[in-house]
Protein backbone atom coordinates (compact mmCIF):
# COMPACT_ATOMS: atom_id res chain seq x y z
CA UNK A 403 0.00 0.00 0.00
CA UNK A 404 1.25 3.48 -0.78
CA UNK A 405 1.36 5.75 2.19
CA UNK A 406 -0.83 8.81 1.65
CA UNK A 407 0.75 10.43 4.72
CA UNK A 408 4.15 10.29 3.04
CA UNK A 409 3.10 11.64 -0.36
CA UNK A 410 3.94 15.24 -1.12
CA UNK A 411 2.65 17.67 -0.44
CA UNK A 412 0.88 17.47 2.90
CA UNK A 413 -1.18 20.61 2.67
CA UNK A 414 -2.50 22.37 5.78
CA UNK A 415 -5.10 25.07 5.49
CA UNK A 416 -6.30 27.38 8.26
CA UNK A 417 -7.42 30.96 8.58
CA UNK A 418 -4.50 32.03 10.78
CA UNK A 419 -0.96 31.25 9.69
CA UNK A 420 2.12 30.91 11.91
CA UNK A 421 3.10 34.58 11.64
CA UNK A 422 1.78 37.89 10.40
CA UNK A 423 3.91 40.61 8.81
CA UNK A 424 3.60 44.12 10.27
CA UNK A 425 3.91 47.48 8.46
CA UNK A 426 7.41 48.01 9.87
CA UNK A 427 8.53 44.67 8.43
CA UNK A 428 8.56 42.86 11.78
CA UNK A 429 7.10 39.40 12.13
CA UNK A 430 4.60 38.54 14.87
CA UNK A 431 3.70 35.01 15.93
CA UNK A 432 0.00 34.16 15.86
CA UNK A 433 -1.66 33.52 19.22
CA UNK A 434 -4.05 30.76 20.13
CA UNK A 435 -4.17 27.01 20.27
CA UNK A 436 -4.36 26.43 16.54
CA UNK A 437 -1.04 28.13 15.78
CA UNK A 438 0.61 26.37 18.73
CA UNK A 439 -0.65 23.03 17.43
CA UNK A 440 0.23 23.52 13.80
CA UNK A 441 3.67 25.00 14.38
CA UNK A 442 4.39 21.91 16.48
CA UNK A 443 3.14 19.76 13.64
CA UNK A 444 4.98 21.64 10.90
CA UNK A 445 8.27 21.20 12.74
CA UNK A 446 7.73 17.43 12.77
CA UNK A 447 7.20 17.02 9.04
CA UNK A 448 7.35 19.06 5.82
CA UNK A 449 4.10 20.81 5.01
CA UNK A 450 2.78 23.61 2.88
CA UNK A 451 0.55 25.82 5.00
CA UNK A 452 -2.16 27.84 3.26
CA UNK A 453 -3.56 30.69 5.36
CA UNK A 454 -5.40 33.99 5.07
CA UNK A 455 -3.41 37.18 4.73
CA UNK A 456 -4.46 38.98 7.93
CA UNK A 457 -2.48 42.21 7.67
CA UNK A 458 -1.90 44.56 4.72
CA UNK A 459 1.73 43.43 4.70
CA UNK A 460 0.68 39.75 4.50
CA UNK A 461 -1.44 40.70 1.48
CA UNK A 462 1.52 42.42 -0.19
CA UNK A 463 3.70 39.35 0.39
CA UNK A 464 0.93 37.13 -0.96
CA UNK A 465 0.65 39.14 -4.18
CA UNK A 466 4.41 39.37 -4.69
CA UNK A 467 4.97 35.65 -4.20
CA UNK A 468 1.81 34.23 -5.79
CA UNK A 469 2.75 30.92 -4.13
CA UNK A 470 4.35 29.63 -0.94
CA UNK A 471 7.06 31.69 0.80
CA UNK A 472 9.47 30.64 3.51
CA UNK A 473 8.75 32.33 6.84
CA UNK A 474 10.63 32.14 10.12
CA UNK A 475 8.69 32.35 13.35
CA UNK A 476 10.14 34.52 16.15
CA UNK A 477 9.76 31.51 18.46
CA UNK A 478 11.71 29.27 16.08
CA UNK A 479 10.81 27.13 13.10
CA UNK A 480 10.68 27.73 9.39
CA UNK A 481 7.50 27.24 7.38
CA UNK A 482 6.37 27.19 3.76
CA UNK A 483 3.31 29.42 3.85
CA UNK A 484 1.04 30.46 1.04
CA UNK A 485 -0.91 33.55 2.11
CA UNK A 486 -4.21 34.21 0.40
CA UNK A 487 -5.53 37.78 0.28
CA UNK A 488 -9.31 38.11 0.12
CA UNK A 489 -11.27 41.25 -0.61
CA UNK A 490 -10.99 43.32 2.64
CA UNK A 491 -14.76 43.87 2.98
CA UNK A 492 -15.47 40.20 2.46
CA UNK A 493 -12.77 39.31 4.97
CA UNK A 494 -14.21 41.69 7.54
CA UNK A 495 -17.64 40.08 7.19
CA UNK A 496 -16.09 36.63 7.36
CA UNK A 497 -13.96 37.25 10.46
CA UNK A 498 -15.69 39.98 12.44
CA UNK A 499 -19.34 39.19 11.70
CA UNK A 500 -19.80 35.51 10.92
CA UNK A 501 -16.87 33.33 12.06
CA UNK A 502 -16.24 34.93 15.43
CA UNK A 503 -19.38 36.53 16.84
CA UNK A 504 -21.59 33.87 15.25
CA UNK A 505 -19.88 30.49 14.92
CA UNK A 506 -17.45 30.92 17.83
CA UNK A 507 -20.29 32.08 20.04
CA UNK A 508 -22.58 29.22 18.99
CA UNK A 509 -19.79 26.73 19.63
CA UNK A 510 -19.10 28.07 23.12
CA UNK A 511 -22.77 28.47 24.16
CA UNK A 512 -22.21 32.22 24.18
CA UNK A 513 -24.84 33.11 21.60
CA UNK A 514 -27.28 35.56 23.13
CA UNK A 515 -30.64 34.15 22.12
CA UNK A 516 -32.50 37.30 23.10
CA UNK A 517 -30.56 39.20 20.42
CA UNK A 518 -30.66 36.63 17.63
CA UNK A 519 -33.68 37.86 15.67
CA UNK A 520 -32.33 41.42 15.47
CA UNK A 521 -28.98 40.59 13.99
CA UNK A 522 -29.76 37.54 11.94
CA UNK A 523 -30.07 39.16 8.51
CA UNK A 524 -26.76 40.94 8.96
CA UNK A 525 -25.07 37.71 9.80
CA UNK A 526 -26.65 35.79 6.98
CA UNK A 527 -25.39 38.42 4.53
CA UNK A 528 -21.98 37.99 6.17
CA UNK A 529 -22.23 34.27 5.47
CA UNK A 530 -22.99 34.73 1.76
CA UNK A 531 -20.69 37.66 1.07
CA UNK A 532 -17.97 37.03 3.63
CA UNK A 533 -17.61 33.48 4.94
CA UNK A 534 -18.28 31.85 1.58
CA UNK A 535 -15.98 34.24 -0.29
CA UNK A 536 -13.01 33.59 1.99
CA UNK A 537 -13.66 29.84 1.91
CA UNK A 538 -13.73 29.99 -1.90
CA UNK A 539 -10.49 31.98 -2.04
CA UNK A 540 -8.69 29.51 0.20
CA UNK A 541 -10.25 26.55 -1.64
CA UNK A 542 -8.89 27.89 -4.94
CA UNK A 543 -5.41 28.14 -3.45
CA UNK A 544 -5.67 24.56 -2.19
CA UNK A 545 -6.75 23.32 -5.61
CA UNK A 546 -3.82 25.15 -7.25
CA UNK A 547 -1.40 23.79 -4.69
CA UNK A 548 -2.42 20.17 -5.33
CA UNK A 549 -2.62 20.50 -9.10
CA UNK A 550 -0.86 17.60 -10.74
CA UNK A 551 -0.40 15.80 -7.40
CA UNK A 552 -1.70 12.28 -7.36
CA UNK A 553 -4.01 11.40 -4.44
CA UNK A 554 -3.30 14.56 -2.47
CA UNK A 555 -3.93 14.85 1.26
CA UNK A 556 -5.26 18.13 2.64
CA UNK A 557 -5.72 18.84 6.36
CA UNK A 558 -8.23 21.58 7.05
CA UNK A 559 -8.43 23.39 10.37
CA UNK A 560 -11.16 24.88 12.47
CA UNK A 561 -14.46 26.71 12.32
CA UNK A 562 -13.44 29.31 9.77
CA UNK A 563 -13.36 26.75 6.99
CA UNK A 564 -16.42 24.51 7.28
CA UNK A 565 -17.51 25.04 3.67
CA UNK A 566 -14.08 24.79 2.03
CA UNK A 567 -13.97 20.97 1.93
CA UNK A 568 -17.04 20.71 -0.35
CA UNK A 569 -15.51 23.30 -2.69
CA UNK A 570 -12.20 21.45 -2.90
CA UNK A 571 -13.95 18.10 -3.33
CA UNK A 572 -16.02 19.48 -6.24
CA UNK A 573 -12.81 20.45 -8.08
CA UNK A 574 -10.81 17.37 -7.05
CA UNK A 575 -13.02 14.36 -6.26
CA UNK A 576 -9.90 12.26 -5.60
CA UNK A 577 -8.60 14.45 -2.76
CA UNK A 578 -8.33 13.06 0.78
CA UNK A 579 -9.65 15.65 3.21
CA UNK A 580 -9.36 15.58 6.96
CA UNK A 581 -10.66 18.42 9.11
CA UNK A 582 -9.74 19.12 12.70
CA UNK A 583 -12.11 21.25 14.79
CA UNK A 584 -10.13 22.99 17.55
CA UNK A 585 -13.15 24.26 19.48
CA UNK A 586 -16.08 22.56 21.24
CA UNK A 587 -18.95 21.07 19.27
CA UNK A 588 -22.12 22.14 21.01
CA UNK A 589 -25.40 20.24 21.28
CA UNK A 590 -27.89 20.43 18.43
CA UNK A 591 -30.20 23.05 19.95
CA UNK A 592 -27.36 25.56 20.08
CA UNK A 593 -27.14 25.30 16.26
CA UNK A 594 -30.81 26.03 15.71
CA UNK A 595 -30.22 29.80 15.84
CA UNK A 596 -28.85 29.44 12.31
CA UNK A 597 -31.41 29.39 9.52
CA UNK A 598 -31.73 25.91 8.09
CA UNK A 599 -30.21 26.76 4.71
CA UNK A 600 -27.06 28.24 6.27
CA UNK A 601 -26.81 25.35 8.70
CA UNK A 602 -27.20 22.78 5.94
CA UNK A 603 -24.50 24.47 3.85
CA UNK A 604 -22.10 24.40 6.81
CA UNK A 605 -22.77 20.76 7.64
CA UNK A 606 -22.66 19.67 3.99
CA UNK A 607 -19.35 21.49 3.62
CA UNK A 608 -17.88 19.73 6.62
CA UNK A 609 -19.28 16.33 5.63
CA UNK A 610 -17.35 16.53 2.35
CA UNK A 611 -14.32 15.54 4.47
CA UNK A 612 -13.19 11.94 4.79
CA UNK A 613 -12.30 12.35 8.47
CA UNK A 614 -13.42 14.93 11.02
CA UNK A 615 -11.41 15.17 14.25
CA UNK A 616 -12.22 16.62 17.68
CA UNK A 617 -10.33 17.04 20.95
CA UNK A 618 -12.79 15.06 23.10
CA UNK A 619 -15.31 12.25 23.00
CA UNK A 620 -18.02 14.60 24.14
CA UNK A 621 -17.55 16.94 21.14
CA UNK A 622 -17.48 13.93 18.81
CA UNK A 623 -20.73 12.64 20.27
CA UNK A 624 -22.36 16.06 20.03
CA UNK A 625 -21.36 16.25 16.38
CA UNK A 626 -22.82 12.83 15.62
CA UNK A 627 -26.02 13.74 17.42
CA UNK A 628 -26.22 17.02 15.45
CA UNK A 629 -25.89 15.11 12.18
CA UNK A 630 -28.81 12.95 13.27
CA UNK A 631 -31.00 15.77 14.69
CA UNK A 632 -30.32 18.55 12.22
CA UNK A 633 -29.40 16.74 9.01
CA UNK A 634 -31.48 13.55 9.60
CA UNK A 635 -28.50 11.42 8.65
CA UNK A 636 -27.74 7.86 9.62
CA UNK A 637 -24.96 7.85 12.22
CA UNK A 638 -23.10 5.12 14.05
CA UNK A 639 -22.02 6.14 17.55
CA UNK A 640 -19.99 2.98 18.22
CA UNK A 641 -17.78 3.29 15.17
CA UNK A 642 -17.95 7.09 14.84
CA UNK A 643 -19.45 7.20 11.34
CA UNK A 644 -21.83 9.45 9.47
CA UNK A 645 -23.34 8.13 6.26
CA UNK A 646 -23.53 11.04 3.86
CA UNK A 647 -24.22 10.96 0.12
CA UNK A 648 -23.10 7.37 -0.23
CA UNK A 649 -19.86 7.86 1.73
CA UNK A 650 -18.82 7.07 5.30
CA UNK A 651 -17.33 10.06 7.08
CA UNK A 652 -15.18 9.04 10.04
CA UNK A 653 -15.59 11.12 13.17
CA UNK A 654 -12.61 10.68 15.50
CA UNK A 655 -11.01 11.98 18.71
CA UNK A 656 -7.41 13.27 18.68
CA UNK A 657 -6.65 15.20 21.89
CA UNK A 658 -3.99 17.77 21.11
CA UNK A 659 -0.68 17.48 23.01
CA UNK A 660 1.88 20.26 23.39
CA UNK A 661 5.47 20.16 22.18
CA UNK A 662 7.13 19.58 25.56
CA UNK A 663 10.69 19.79 24.21
CA UNK A 664 10.14 23.10 22.42
CA UNK A 665 8.19 24.58 25.34
CA UNK A 666 10.94 23.66 27.82
CA UNK A 667 13.53 25.13 25.48
CA UNK A 668 11.69 28.46 25.38
CA UNK A 669 11.38 28.42 29.18
CA UNK A 670 15.20 28.31 29.50
CA UNK A 671 16.15 31.29 27.36
CA UNK A 672 17.97 34.34 28.72
CA UNK A 673 14.96 36.61 28.15
CA UNK A 674 12.72 34.33 30.22
CA UNK A 675 15.36 34.35 32.98
CA UNK A 676 15.35 38.15 32.96
CA UNK A 677 11.58 38.20 33.42
CA UNK A 678 11.94 35.64 36.18
CA UNK A 679 14.50 37.69 38.08
CA UNK A 680 12.17 40.66 37.97
CA UNK A 681 9.19 38.54 39.01
CA UNK A 682 11.05 37.00 41.95
CA UNK A 683 12.27 40.40 43.11
CA UNK A 684 8.66 41.60 43.46
CA UNK A 685 7.19 38.31 44.58
CA UNK A 686 4.81 38.14 47.53
CA UNK A 687 4.28 34.86 49.42
CA UNK A 688 1.89 33.53 46.78
CA UNK A 689 1.35 33.94 43.07
CA UNK A 690 -1.89 33.16 41.22
CA UNK A 691 -1.61 33.19 37.43
CA UNK A 692 -3.86 33.16 34.41
CA UNK A 693 -2.71 33.42 30.78
CA UNK A 694 -5.38 33.74 28.10
CA UNK A 695 -6.54 35.53 25.03
CA UNK A 696 -8.97 38.20 26.22
CA UNK A 697 -11.93 36.16 25.00
CA UNK A 698 -15.42 36.01 26.53
CA UNK A 699 -15.24 32.22 26.64
CA UNK A 700 -12.25 32.39 29.00
CA UNK A 701 -14.46 33.71 31.82
CA UNK A 702 -11.97 36.31 32.99
CA UNK A 703 -14.52 38.44 34.87
CA UNK A 704 -15.77 35.58 37.06
CA UNK A 705 -12.14 34.74 37.84
CA UNK A 706 -11.57 38.25 39.21
CA UNK A 707 -14.88 38.21 41.09
CA UNK A 708 -13.84 34.95 42.72
CA UNK A 709 -10.49 36.47 43.75
CA UNK A 710 -12.35 39.46 45.17
CA UNK A 711 -14.59 37.11 47.19
CA UNK A 712 -11.59 35.09 48.34
CA UNK A 713 -9.92 38.23 49.70
CA UNK A 714 -13.14 39.16 51.51
CA UNK A 715 -13.44 35.72 53.06
CA UNK A 716 -9.74 35.28 53.85
CA UNK A 717 -8.33 38.66 54.88
CA UNK A 718 -5.25 36.87 56.23
CA UNK A 719 -4.08 36.60 52.61
CA UNK A 720 -4.19 40.36 51.97
CA UNK A 721 -0.81 41.74 50.93
CA UNK A 722 0.51 38.17 50.71
CA UNK A 723 -0.84 37.14 47.32
CA UNK A 724 -0.66 38.61 43.84
CA UNK A 725 -2.83 37.61 40.91
CA UNK A 726 -1.03 38.10 37.58
CA UNK A 727 -3.39 38.08 34.61
CA UNK A 728 -1.57 38.08 31.30
CA UNK A 729 -4.23 38.61 28.65
CA UNK A 730 -3.61 38.98 24.94
CA UNK A 731 -6.08 41.41 23.36
CA UNK A 732 -7.90 39.43 20.69
CA UNK A 733 -10.39 40.12 17.84
CA UNK A 734 -10.65 43.73 18.98
CA UNK A 735 -12.57 44.78 15.84
CA UNK A 736 -15.46 42.66 17.06
CA UNK A 737 -17.55 44.93 19.35
CA UNK A 738 -18.22 42.19 21.94
CA UNK A 739 -14.47 41.67 22.38
CA UNK A 740 -13.65 45.38 22.66
CA UNK A 741 -16.41 45.77 25.28
CA UNK A 742 -15.12 42.74 27.14
CA UNK A 743 -11.64 44.28 27.41
CA UNK A 744 -13.19 47.43 28.87
CA UNK A 745 -15.13 45.37 31.41
CA UNK A 746 -11.96 43.52 32.38
CA UNK A 747 -10.06 46.76 32.99
CA UNK A 748 -12.96 48.22 34.96
CA UNK A 749 -13.29 45.19 37.23
CA UNK A 750 -9.55 45.03 37.88
CA UNK A 751 -9.69 48.70 38.94
CA UNK A 752 -12.58 47.95 41.33
CA UNK A 753 -10.89 44.93 42.95
CA UNK A 754 -7.56 46.74 43.27
CA UNK A 755 -9.31 49.74 44.75
CA UNK A 756 -11.27 47.64 47.26
CA UNK A 757 -8.34 45.59 48.57
CA UNK A 758 -5.12 47.29 47.46
CA UNK A 759 -2.74 49.18 49.74
CA UNK A 760 -0.07 51.77 48.88
CA UNK A 761 2.47 49.01 48.27
CA UNK A 762 0.29 46.12 47.19
CA UNK A 763 -1.68 45.83 43.97
CA UNK A 764 -3.72 42.60 44.24
CA UNK A 765 -4.25 42.11 40.49
CA UNK A 766 -1.53 42.87 37.96
CA UNK A 767 -3.13 43.07 34.55
CA UNK A 768 -0.73 42.62 31.62
CA UNK A 769 -2.53 43.21 28.36
CA UNK A 770 0.06 41.86 25.97
CA UNK A 771 1.20 38.80 24.13
CA UNK A 772 4.66 37.96 25.40
CA UNK A 773 5.37 34.25 25.52
CA UNK A 774 8.68 34.75 27.40
CA UNK A 775 6.98 36.75 30.12
CA UNK A 776 4.26 34.11 30.39
CA UNK A 777 6.93 31.37 30.64
CA UNK A 778 8.61 33.16 33.55
CA UNK A 779 5.28 33.26 35.37
CA UNK A 780 4.48 29.64 34.45
CA UNK A 781 7.68 28.54 36.18
CA UNK A 782 6.78 30.32 39.42
CA UNK A 783 3.05 30.23 40.02
CA UNK A 784 1.49 28.63 43.11
CA UNK A 785 -1.91 28.50 41.46
CA UNK A 786 -2.80 28.38 37.78
CA UNK A 787 -6.38 29.47 37.13
CA UNK A 788 -8.02 28.06 33.99
CA UNK A 789 -11.71 28.74 34.50
CA UNK A 790 -12.98 28.97 30.90
CA UNK A 791 -16.76 28.72 30.51
CA UNK A 792 -16.15 26.37 27.58
CA UNK A 793 -12.86 25.72 25.81
CA UNK A 794 -11.96 23.28 23.01
CA UNK A 795 -8.76 22.10 24.73
CA UNK A 796 -6.86 24.90 26.53
CA UNK A 797 -3.13 24.50 26.09
CA UNK A 798 -2.24 26.82 28.99
CA UNK A 799 -3.49 24.01 31.24
CA UNK A 800 -0.73 21.87 29.72
CA UNK A 801 2.10 24.39 29.25
CA UNK A 802 1.91 25.75 32.80
CA UNK A 803 2.37 22.47 34.73
CA UNK A 804 5.02 21.31 32.24
CA UNK A 805 7.45 24.08 33.16
CA UNK A 806 6.29 24.92 36.71
CA UNK A 807 9.01 24.49 39.34
CA UNK A 808 7.01 25.64 42.33
CA UNK A 809 4.60 22.82 43.20
CA UNK A 810 1.95 24.81 41.35
CA UNK A 811 -1.68 23.70 41.69
CA UNK A 812 -4.06 23.85 38.70
CA UNK A 813 -7.63 25.01 39.12
CA UNK A 814 -9.31 23.70 35.99
CA UNK A 815 -12.78 24.25 34.58
CA UNK A 816 -14.68 21.04 34.02
CA UNK A 817 -15.79 22.50 30.66
CA UNK A 818 -12.35 22.54 29.04
CA UNK A 819 -11.20 19.79 26.71
CA UNK A 820 -8.04 19.52 28.83
CA UNK A 821 -10.17 18.44 31.77
CA UNK A 822 -10.86 15.08 30.13
CA UNK A 823 -7.12 14.32 30.41
CA UNK A 824 -5.96 16.38 33.42
CA UNK A 825 -9.00 16.63 35.69
CA UNK A 826 -7.76 13.92 38.08
CA UNK A 827 -4.74 15.98 39.16
CA UNK A 828 -6.35 19.42 39.15
CA UNK A 829 -8.91 21.06 41.39
CA UNK A 830 -11.99 20.78 39.16
CA UNK A 831 -14.39 23.70 39.15
CA UNK A 832 -17.72 24.66 37.74
CA UNK A 833 -16.72 27.92 36.03
CA UNK A 834 -20.05 29.62 36.77
CA UNK A 835 -19.88 29.07 40.54
CA UNK A 836 -17.93 32.00 41.94
CA UNK A 837 -18.06 30.72 45.52
CA UNK A 838 -16.63 27.38 44.41
CA UNK A 839 -13.85 29.21 42.56
CA UNK A 840 -13.05 31.31 45.65
CA UNK A 841 -13.00 28.19 47.83
CA UNK A 842 -10.72 26.47 45.31
CA UNK A 843 -8.25 29.35 45.43
CA UNK A 844 -8.10 28.95 49.21
CA UNK A 845 -7.79 25.17 48.94
CA UNK A 846 -4.93 25.50 46.43
CA UNK A 847 -3.05 28.08 48.50
CA UNK A 848 -3.29 26.05 51.71
CA UNK A 849 -2.63 22.61 50.23
CA UNK A 850 0.25 20.63 51.81
CA UNK A 851 3.46 20.49 49.86
CA UNK A 852 3.36 16.72 49.31
CA UNK A 853 -0.10 16.87 47.79
CA UNK A 854 0.89 19.79 45.57
CA UNK A 855 3.95 17.92 44.33
CA UNK A 856 1.96 14.73 43.79
CA UNK A 857 -0.58 16.53 41.65
CA UNK A 858 2.04 18.47 39.69
CA UNK A 859 4.00 15.28 38.99
CA UNK A 860 0.78 13.66 37.70
CA UNK A 861 0.12 16.59 35.38
CA UNK A 862 3.70 16.58 34.08
CA UNK A 863 3.47 12.85 33.41
CA UNK A 864 0.31 13.19 31.31
CA UNK A 865 1.50 16.29 29.47
CA UNK A 866 4.80 14.71 28.43
CA UNK A 867 3.32 11.34 27.42
CA UNK A 868 2.48 12.46 23.85
CA UNK A 869 3.75 15.12 21.46
CA UNK A 870 2.39 16.81 18.31
CA UNK A 871 4.23 14.22 16.21
CA UNK A 872 2.07 11.51 17.84
CA UNK A 873 -1.02 13.63 17.27
CA UNK A 874 -0.36 13.90 13.57
CA UNK A 875 0.73 10.25 13.33
CA UNK A 876 -2.60 9.13 14.81
CA UNK A 877 -4.41 11.13 12.15
CA UNK A 878 -2.16 9.90 9.35
CA UNK A 879 -2.69 6.35 10.50
CA UNK A 880 -6.46 6.84 10.14
CA UNK A 881 -5.90 8.51 6.77
CA UNK A 882 -3.93 5.48 5.66
CA UNK A 883 -6.52 3.08 7.04
CA UNK A 884 -9.41 4.92 5.44
CA UNK A 885 -7.53 5.44 2.18
CA UNK A 886 -6.89 1.74 2.04
CA UNK A 887 -10.46 0.86 2.94
CA UNK A 888 -11.95 3.15 0.33
Ligand code: G6P
Pocket residue numbers: 418433434435436437560561584585732733
Ligand atom coordinates in the same frame (compact mmCIF):
# COMPACT_ATOMS: atom_id res chain seq x y z
C1 G6P B 1 -8.54 29.61 18.89
C2 G6P B 1 -9.09 29.08 17.58
C3 G6P B 1 -8.11 29.35 16.45
C4 G6P B 1 -7.73 30.80 16.42
C5 G6P B 1 -7.20 31.25 17.77
C6 G6P B 1 -6.82 32.72 17.83
O1 G6P B 1 -7.44 28.87 19.30
O2 G6P B 1 -9.37 27.72 17.68
O3 G6P B 1 -8.66 28.98 15.21
O4 G6P B 1 -6.74 31.02 15.44
O5 G6P B 1 -8.18 30.98 18.75
O6 G6P B 1 -7.86 33.49 17.37
P1 G6P B 1 -7.67 34.47 16.13
O7 G6P B 1 -9.03 35.00 15.85
O8 G6P B 1 -6.72 35.51 16.63
O9 G6P B 1 -7.08 33.68 14.99
